[in-house]
Amino acid sequence: MEFKISREFITQIEQYVSENREKELIDLFHELHYADIAEIMGELDDADAIYLFHILDTERTAEILLELDEEVREKILRGLSPKEIAEELDELSTDDAADIIGELPADVKEEVISEILDVEHAKDIVDLLRYDEDTAGGLMGKELVQVNENWSVLTCVKEMREQAANVQRVHSIYVVDDEGRLKGRLSLKDLLVTSTRSMVKDVYIPKVDFVKVSTPDVEVARIMQKYDLEAIPVTDELGRLVGRITIDDVVDVIKEEADKDYQLAAGISQDVEADDSILDLTRARLPWLVLALLGGFVSVKLLNGFSGAMNNHKELFFFTPLIAAMAGNVGVQSSAIIVQGLANNSISGSLWNRLIKEVLLSLLNGALLAAILIVGSHVLLDVSYVVGITVSISLVSVIVIASLIGTFVPILLNRVGFDPALSTGPFITTSNDICGILIYFSIAKIILGF
Numbered sequence: 001m002e003f004k005i006s007r008e009f010i011t012q013i014e015q016y017v018s019e020n021r022e023k024e025l026i027d028l029f030h031e032l033h034y035a036d037i038a039e040i041m042g043e044l045d046d047a048d049a050i051y052l053f054h055i056l057d058t059e060r061t062a063e064i065l066l067e068l069d070e071e072v073r074e075k076i077l078r079g080l081s082p083k084e085i086a087e088e089l090d091e092l093s094t095d096d097a098a099d100i101i102g103e104l105p106a107d108v109k110e111e112v113i114s115e116i117l118d119v120e121h122a123k124d125i126v127d128l129l130r131y132d133e134d135t136a137g138g139l140m141g142k143e144l145v146q147v148n149e150n151w152s153v154l155t156c157v158k159e160m161r162e163q164a165a166n167v168q169r170v171h172s173i174y175v176v177d178d179e180g181r182l183k184g185r186l187s188l189k190d191l192l193v194t195s196t197r198s199m200v201k202d203v204y205i206p207k208v209d210f211v212k213v214s215t216p217d218v219e220v221a222r223i224m225q226k227y228d229l230e231a232i233p234v235t236d237e238l239g240r241l242v243g244r245i246t247i248d249d250v251v252d253v254i255k256e257e258a259d260k261d262y263q264l265a266a267g268i269s270q271d272v273e274a275d276d277s278i279l280d281l282t283r284a285r286l287p288w289l290v291l292a293l294l295g296g297f298v299s300v301k302l303l304n305g306f307s308g309a310m311n312n313h314k315e316l317f318f319f320t321p322l323i324a325a326m327a328g329n330v331g332v333q334s335s336a337i338i339v340q341g342l343a344n345n346s347i348s349g350s351l352w353n354r355l356i357k358e359v360l361l362s363l364l365n366g367a368l369l370a371a372i373l374i375v376g377s378h379v380l381l382d383v384s385y386v387v388g389i390t391v392s393i394s395l396v397s398v399i400v401i402a403s404l405i406g407t408f409v410p411i412l413l414n415r416v417g418f419d420p421a422l423s424t425g426p427f428i429t430t431s432n433d434i435c436g437i438l439i440y441f442s443i444a445k446i447i448l449g450f
Contacts, residue, residue, distance in 0.1 A: 003036040010043050017048045022055045034060055038067035041076075050079035062091035065100060074103065082108060086115035093168060094121065095141035095249065098128035128243075136220050137213035139253070140234040140243030143167045146174045147200055149183050154196035156186075171231035171246065175204040180240040182233055184208050210235055213242060220245055221253045295430030299324070299437055306441040315383050316444055319391045320437065326369075326395060327402040327436030328429035334358060334406025335428050339420045342410065355407060362403040366396035390447045394440040401439060402432045 016025045029037055029052075037056075041049040041064070053061055053076055065073060065088055077085060077100075085104075089097040089112070101109055116122040124142040131137025145163045147156045164170055173186040184206040194203050210233045211220050224232055224247065234243045303320070338354075370392035377383040377391065406428055410420035 003032060005036075005040060005043060010040070013040065013044065013052075014048060017044075017051050025052065025055060029056065034063040035067045038064045038072075042069055042072050046075045046079070050076060053079075058087050059091055062088045066092070066096055070103070073100075077104065082111035083115045085112045086117070089116060089125070090118060090121065093141045093143050094124040094128055095139065095243075097121075098125050098138075099133075101125060102129060102133065131213060134217045135213060136211045136215040136217065136234050136245060137243075139217055139220060139245045139249045140213075141246070141249075142243050144174060144233070144241075144244045145170050145172075146176050146241055147186060149175050149177055149199075149201040149204065151200050152196065153191060153194050153198050153200065153203070156191070156200050157196075169246070171244075172233070174208070174233050174241055174244075175200060176241050179238075182208065182210055182235050182239060182241040208233065211245070212237065217253045218257055221250045221257070224250050225254070291427070292430050295434055298434050302434065302437050302441070306445070313387060313444070313448060315381070315387055316391075316441070318381075319377075320440070323391075323394060323398055323436045323440045324433045327398045327432035330362065330365075330399050330402040331406040331428040331432040334403045335410050335420075338407055338410045342414050342420050354411070355404060358403045358407045359400055362400045363396065366399040369399070370396050386448070390444050391440075393447070394443045397439050397443060398432075398436045401435055405432060405435070 013025070013028070016028070032040075037052075037060070041052060044052070049072065053064070056064070065076070068076065080088075085100075085108075089100060092100070101112060104112060113122055113126060116125070128137070128140070128142070133139075143166055145160055145167055147159060151159065160173065173188065173191070175183045175186055177183055183201075184204045185208045186200065186204045190203050190205075209223065209227055209229060211223065213234055213236055220232065223229070224245070229247070231244050231246045233241055234245060236242050373392050373395060374385065374388040377388040378385060383391075409428065414420040
């Protein structure tokens with residue numbers, strides 16, 4: 001059952017902290033999950049959170065450290081000495097420890113690394129810091145179980161026992177050659193039923209999914225998601241096994257990518273959170289708002305150019321928001337489907353086939369909406385059938401063009417290396433508003449002859 005934090009509970013903690021009642025606090029947190037404790041620390045002021053961090057045992061605080069919000073973790077780390085931080089890192093896997101060290105100032109990094117007691121652990125962490133954080137190398141951990149293809153099964157079991165002591169969870173057993181190159185994987189079932197005198201090279205499975213250290217993190221997430229992998233080995237450019245990535249790291253990547261795409265779709269150009277400063281939020285929001293404003297100026301200019309039409313047929317003016325809204329909605333729908341397909345790598349076939357499909361779909365939707373519009377505008381608004389038909393033809397045309405723009409733009413952005421999620425926000429709505437108004441009044445001018 002999920003733990004719910006109440007104001008009364010926070011007040012009780014603050015009281016215990018002020019009275020230095022360590023035993024009561026330890027008892028209070030004894031049954032709580034480290035993720036819940038991290039959430040509680042986020043509700044406390046800095047001094048109280050640091051006090052709690054000091055009284056809890058290192059094995060728990062190391063896990064708590066990973067669950068804290070970045071800002072809270074930064075404050076906690078500032079309140080710890082390099083030696084205390086090193087003690088926390090000794091309890092963490094290499095990938096998590098590298099992530100924590102990566103957030104520290106350069107001068108503190110060196111001190112912390114020098115204080116880590118386990119020399120091999122420190123070397124592995126330093127090695128991981130060489131890789132960009134948005135690559136497989138930046139995601140991977142060094143903890144894994146590997147065996148040599150030239151070992152006997154008996155030797156393999158002995159070595160596995162030693163290696164497994166340093167691995168929190170054994171997902172797979174990887175097989176390498178004498179040069180450390182990844183050759184395949186070993187089934188635990190095959191290992192159990194095979195004679196101890198057999199050689200590993202006679203029983204291992206040569207087919208194994210893997211990624212290279214330079215593979216982008218989003219590509220790693222896509223591969224693991226596609227093949228339902230709990231872990232995937234990582235090789236260097238020479239094919240040598242250097243680490244593995246587990247599903248918990250990939251879930252974080254998927255969440256971050258989803259958050260980024262959601263913000264881009266909403267017209268926010270930088271990664272921000274609700275608690276960020278006003279200046280940061282303004283920098284993130286303003287560029288697309290400026291674009292929308294410029295698009296609005298263009299729309300106003302177009303409307304001004306068709307002022308004569310609205311003098312002769314004033315009812316055309318009242319349908320302008322409808323046309324613009326439908327253009328924006330259809331464009332966003334089309335682009336959202338394409339962006340989702342690109343993210344899932346589920347879009348196949350040629351671009352032309354995709355565009356033809358969108359035209360047929362938009363014609364069908366447009367025809368149904370146009371029929372409703374003709375009847376509705378005449379019955380409810382007492383608009384003549386000629387004007388109703390004019391608006392309906394415009395509506396179908398706008399829907400077709402908007403759907404084509406919504407389909408073509410994200411595919412084009414993806415092919416030239418930009419994030420296609422850019423197309424689902426103000427970019428699509430603004431461009432379709434402009435196109436919608438232009439098409440609407442151009443068709444009205446042709447039919448009504450003003």
